[in-house]
Amino acid sequence: MTQPGNLRLGVNIDHVATVRNARGSAYPDPLRAAKLAEEAGADGITAHLREDRRHIGDADIEALMAGLSVPLNFEMAATNEMQKIALRHVPHAVCIVPEKREERTTEGGLEVAREENRLAHYIAPLREAGCRVSLFIAADIAQVEAAARIGAQVVELHTGAYCDLHAEGRFDERDAECDRLREMSAHAQSLGLEVHAGHGLTFDTVKPIAAFPEVMELNIGHFLIAESIFIGLPAAITEMRRLMDEARA
Numbered sequence: 001m002t003q004p005g006n007l008r009l010g011v012n013i014d015h016v017a018t019v020r021n022a023r024g025s026a027y028p029d030p031l032r033a034a035k036l037a038e039e040a041g042a043d044g045i046t047a048h049l050r051e052d053r054r055h056i057g058d059a060d061i062e063a064l065m066a067g068l069s070v071p072l073n074f075e076m077a078a079t080n081e082m083q084k085i086a087l088r089h090v091p092h093a094v095c096i097v098p099e100k101r102e103e104r105t106t107e108g109g110l111e112v113a114r115e116e117n118r119l120a121h122y123i124a125p126l127r128e129a130g131c132r133v134s135l136f137i138a139a140d141i142a143q144v145e146a147a148a149r150i151g152a153q154v155v156e157l158h159t160g161a162y163c164d165l166h167a168e169g170r171f172d173e174r175d176a177e178c179d180r181l182r183e184m185s186a187h188a189q190s191l192g193l194e195v196h197a198g199h200g201l202t203f204d205t206v207k208p209i210a211a212f213p214e215v216m217e218l219n220i221g222h223f224l225i226a227e228s229i230f231i232g233l234p235a236a237i238t239e240m241r242r243l244m245d246e247a248r249a
């Protein structure tokens with residue numbers, strides 16, 4: 001679905017699997033949530049297959065690849081195991097994220113600048129196979145420039161720090177982080193990178209980020225799945241979409 005200003009919404013369905021796995025049941029089914037998200041206007045579906053399979057599992061990726069009508073953005077750590085899985089499925093996009101086993105969620109961005117050589121070799125076969133390669137990075141000039149040098153097509157800017165500062169009421173620091181995100185969006189685009197953003201976004205924090213003209217896609221999960229408890233997934237997605245379009249208009 002093409003949206004005003006070409007800002008796409010990728011809906012991350014990881015936490016549907018979190019609820020399912022909490023009881024080891026067959027429900028709720030992430031593919032069913034993904035299809036509902038599609039109907040409600042999601043432009044893509046995002047899923048993170050973590051090394052410890054704490055939410056999405058291998059069978060979920062198979063089901064999403066077979067059952068989705070919109071593109072799958074497959075989030076993964078830069079490991080050999082994940083590269084093999086991505087090359088087997090060839091999803092529309094792979095987003096390389098840092099992963100630490102003990103973290104609750106993806107903390108911080110990928111260290112591209114210090115791992116330039118390794119990551120350049122890591123992403124080359126993914127690109128050759130036809131995946132769009134995205135790197136999940138902090139709003140940091142060294143990371144943006146390294147991402148461009150190694151041939152990534154996309155950078156996804158980590159909005160987690162901005163959202164945390166908002167939640168903690170540290171508004172001056174939040175605004176400074178928002179400025180950094182804005183500057184790095186423009187810089188990344190000037191280097192030929194497509195710009196995405198995500199992590200921790202809510203109805204309260206989405207608009208300033210959606211307003212950056214360079215940002216082409218937002219990936220949002222935890223808040224939408226949480227909000228769906230109260231208003232349902234289609235209504236949560238519709239409202240997020242409305243706020244994104246309002247910010248863009």
Ligand code: PXP
Pocket residue numbers: 012014048075095097106136156197198199200201219220221222223
């Ligand atoms: N983008 C990336 C790269 C992520 O790792 C995540 C979390 O899996 C998200 C976006 C979505 O973050 P949230 O679930 O906090 O909206």
